[in-house]
Amino acid sequence: MIFRQLFDDVSSTFTYLLADEVKKEAILIDPVFSRAKRDIALINELGLTLTLVADTHAHADHITAAWLLKQKTGCNIASARAIGAQHVDVALDDGQQFGVAGIALEAISTPGHTDGCMSYLLADQTMVFTGDTLLIRGCGRSDFQQGSAHKLFESISERLFALPDTCLVYPAHDYHGRTQSSIGEEKAFNARVGGGANETDFVEYMKAMKLPHPKKIDEALPANLRSGCTEDGKLPEEPDWADIRITYAGVPEIGEEWLEHHLDEVTVLDVRLEEEVKDYPATEALVDIHIPLDQLRSRIGELPADKPVVALCRSGRRSAMAVNILKENGFEKVASLSHGLLAITRD
Structure with missing residues (x-):
């Protein structure tokens, strides 16, 4: 499998590229609007065809590139049915199998950060893309946008921690330069939900957090409910003096x-x-x-x-x-x- 972990340093967002080495069809998970040119360039240089983009949830800190990539490449868009976003081709439900040729994923409903949070598990259970539900030694916040600490604890402890300890964890964000973890590591060492923490431990921890309002939520959330489509439905301007x-x-x-x-x-x-x-x-x-x-x-x-x-x-x-x-x-x-x-x- 071809696998790349890409990073947006403005929003500290990870974008993941997966493709089968033979079939050459690619899927992008959590692409960022401002990084679409980078992603397209990598896909072209690797000789791949972008077939699907999938968001793990409706992001509050950046605008997804899903719609833009669809316009540029003809790929389909996948996200949780619970989000109800526009321009979605594959509305995902819990347990649904999806992916591209040679790459099979399972959608696992993991609400708590938002109602529409999904984690995407590789078919052989070697990798899980956890969005903002489970981060490296942390988790997504639960104090806005349908957040619920009780739901988040259940999603992590009962859904994600039920995966094999060896399953690698790839989150949507990290703010400290960390790139991957594992289910076993997070069960043992996660600062909020690991080490035998129970629901009371977790809920009280989350209640005590006083985080600032996401800076870009007023711009990002409405756009992400359109799968990143611009307000006027027009593509960003490109250089017009040459075929750049x-x-x-x-x-x-x-x-x-x-x-x-x-x-x-x-x-x-x-x-x-x-x-x-x-x-x-x-x-x-x-x-x-x-x-x-x-x-x-x-x-x-x-x-x-x-x-x-x-x-x-x-x-x-x-x-x-x-x-x-x-x-x-x-x-x-x-x-x-x-x-x-x-x-x-x-x-």
Whole structure:
């Protein structure tokens, strides 16, 4: 199985990518709206097809990317029927089996943080994605949005702690740099519900917590009840000057075919060394200006500002750094030629 744990440092949210190595269909759990480009780039680079996105609950601290990913990839959306969110294709009930080719999951109803909380258990019970119900050495709060400490204790102690001790726990959040735990660990060491705590212990602990109101709840919750659909139903604006593709490394790139048909609309910047240019003089017709990468910062003023800039080099690696330097210096319409001159000379 292909498995990736992704992180949004703004909301401390984990997004999980699962895919079968043979079938190549992928599922994303708890995707974040602002990280959709990153997720799509990773899926493309791994040669996968995004077939399903699933939210563990209606989040109060960030907006889900479910609807946006559906628009971009045609994937389906899954979430608990109890949420009643719009644009959902697979409304999940307790015990329901779902997933993608080669990846089977079971939906386990685990309310208490919210009524619509679901945990997703891998079919072989080696992994469980617990959302905000069970965190590493903690749990979700129960003081708003249909929260109930009594329900939360039952969900954790009777549903999740009934799983094998070896089952790995992957939560929706962690605020201290921890990435995974296990059912056995949490039963023994969870600060709120582990170590033999009973319902009274847990409920009194949760009642004593005085947490601030979630900062983004007024924005996030209504949006998440629309599965992340924007208020006007329109997609976020994208760069319109070129067919830009963002890599998983965060580099804006264009393909050599697009460049070939739009040479007169951009400034092509070659950041190779002088000796490299002399070795391949045939590329001179493609290039508008040559500035070696190590000189770019000091010679930035030589670049015209009236056109977008496409940086190139031999492989596309140095031109990616050139894009960063250009952005640092106020150039907004910039891109790297994907795979550099290798993409052109191999044709």
